[in-house]
Amino acid sequence: MKNRLINSLLFCSMLSILACQQANKATQDNQMDSDSTKSTAMEQIDKKSASPIIFERSKVQGEKDTLSFEVPRACAVHITLATETASSNIRINxxxxxxxxxxxxxxxTLTDSLTETGTYQLVIAESLMAENPYTGPYTLRIELK
Incomplete structure (x- = not known):
């Protein structure tokens, strides 16, 4: 009976040790998965920033449009506002x-260095110093480099 009790205790101790080892391995695996997910997310952001952000909108006379975009890291930006007619009274205000x-x-057009990370906004409207406020479609292209 005494031997059975000792064997049972040894068996339980071994199971406990194995369970702890498996728990440690699972924790390490989760940390590795988390690190690779973070790295993959940053790679996707970097890849995403290589392709331009494009907004296609229709401007209503007398109204301002506010467009937002995210900047995940400090970078250079080149922004182009295009309309059907080059002389249209619309600009990046x-x-x-x-x-x-x-x-x-x-x-x-706007070329600048964006040093802060976060959400940037662009206000698109006509120049109040010029005649004939613009009404119609426009495309805003944002390239983060």
Whole structure:
């Protein structure tokens, strides 16, 4: 009876040790999966930033359009606003940074360095100093480099 009790205790101890080892291995595997997921997500962001962000909208006279885009890391940006007619009275009025600071007005193109990460906004509207406010379709192309 005494030997059975000792054998049972040894068996339970061995099972406990094996269970702890498997739990440690599972934790390590999860950490590795988490790290590879983070790296894959960053690679996707980097790949995504290589392709342009394109907004196709229709401008209503007298209204401002606010378009948002995410910047995952500091980078250079080139933004182009295109309409059917090159002389259309529409422009990039403001660039709103994640910290709330604004810059502008700009014309139909903007090249800048974006040093903050987060959500940037572009305000698209006509110039109040020019005649014939624009109404119609436009395309905004954002390239992060």
């Amino acid at each position: 403001q660039l709103v940074k994640p910290d709330g600071q604004t810059d502008g007005p700009f014309g139909k």
